[in-house]
Amino acid sequence: MLDNNALHEKVKSLLYSLTGITLAENKDIMIANRLHKLKRDTKYSGDIDELLVAIENGTHTMEFINSFTTNKTHFFREDFHFTDLKDRVLPEFAKSGQNIKMYCSASSTGEEPYSMAMTVLEAQEELNKKINASILATDIDTNVLQYAANGVYRYSKSSKEFPDWIKPQKYFKKRVNKTLASEEILIKVKPELQKMVKYQVNNLNDTSYPFEKNHFDVVFCRNVLIYFSAEDQNKILRRLFSHLKIGGTLYLGHSENPHDLINYVKRIGQNIFIKTKELH
Numbered sequence: 001m002l003d004n005n006a007l008h009e010k011v012k013s014l015l016y017s018l019t020g021i022t023l024a025e026n027k028d029i030m031i032a033n034r035l036h037k038l039k040r041d042t043k044y045s046g047d048i049d050e051l052l053v054a055i056e057n058g059t060h061t062m063e064f065i066n067s068f069t070t071n072k073t074h075f076f077r078e079d080f081h082f083t084d085l086k087d088r089v090l091p092e093f094a095k096s097g098q099n100i101k102m103y104c105s106a107s108s109t110g111e112e113p114y115s116m117a118m119t120v121l122e123a124q125e126e127l128n129k130k131i132n133a134s135i136l137a138t139d140i141d142t143n144v145l146q147y148a149a150n151g152v153y154r155y156s157k158s159s160k161e162f163p164d165w166i167k168p169q170k171y172f173k174k175r176v177n178k179t180l181a182s183e184e185i186l187i188k189v190k191p192e193l194q195k196m197v198k199y200q201v202n203n204l205n206d207t208s209y210p211f212e213k214n215h216f217d218v219v220f221c222r223n224v225l226i227y228f229s230a231e232d233q234n235k236i237l238r239r240l241f242s243h244l245k246i247g248g249t250l251y252l253g254h255s256e257n258p259h260d261l262i263n264y265v266k267r268i269g270q271n272i273f274i275k276t277k278e279l280h
């Protein structure tokens, strides 16, 4: 039987090979908790060493990945990106009548792609012009993708999640649920948002992505690169960049770095980049 140290090293290397996620040194308690939960949830009868061998051989691999991702997100996180989308990017598409293709590359439970969709509908109303938009939202975690596609969220009136220019009641239907704390209700995204967003699994660490080159006008890659080594971050960014059109916009999370892309973009705001040329 492996000692704790060896067990945790095995988890780290397995997680790295499956997802590219690099766990920091001080994650022992987190690893132990998640392993125990995984064993409980999968009802695995052997010991944890054996469970890891099974995962390596393809059994419970998806559950393993799902249990080690960090899915923290909220609606309109870093809302200045959505303001930029509404005030700078979307008016161009309203004017030209061209479809805008957007990619949300680590969508977690859906708050980010639905915020993109709400932004489109707001811009459309402000400009009084139809905007044809499609949003592809991907994640490696199949549980969060299912949650996102279902589109049901907890909402509290006192929450400051939505910016002033969004009235949640326009985009969500209220659902009654007696088991929640009194100030919270369940809300479900309306069909007009849901039909704009398509969910799909994609591992950002794969060597290629199943999309055409120069396909997207907008790419959101926020608060996910932080889980990778600097070298892998750079590789992911280079791949994502090849799917972004010249003139398209890349939004990165507040603490994320554009690495090699820096000479191929124009920075126009807080981690807002316009692609100016191809990177070879």
Ligand SMILES: C[S@@+](CC[C@H](N)C(=O)[O-])C[C@H]1O[C@@H](n2cnc3c(N)ncnc32)[C@H](O)[C@@H]1O
Pocket (backbone or CB within 6 Å): 019, 020, 021, 069, 070, 071, 072, 073, 074, 077, 105, 106, 107, 108, 109, 112, 138, 139, 140, 141, 144, 202, 203, 204, 205, 221, 222, 223, 224, 227, 253
């Ligand atoms: C902290 S959440 C960020 C969600 C959202 N982008 C935001 O800014 O609020 C990070 C997400 O990245 C996903 N993720 C981690 N590794 C991934 C990989 N290799 N490929 C795709 N998604 C990954 C996780 O499953 C998780 O849902």
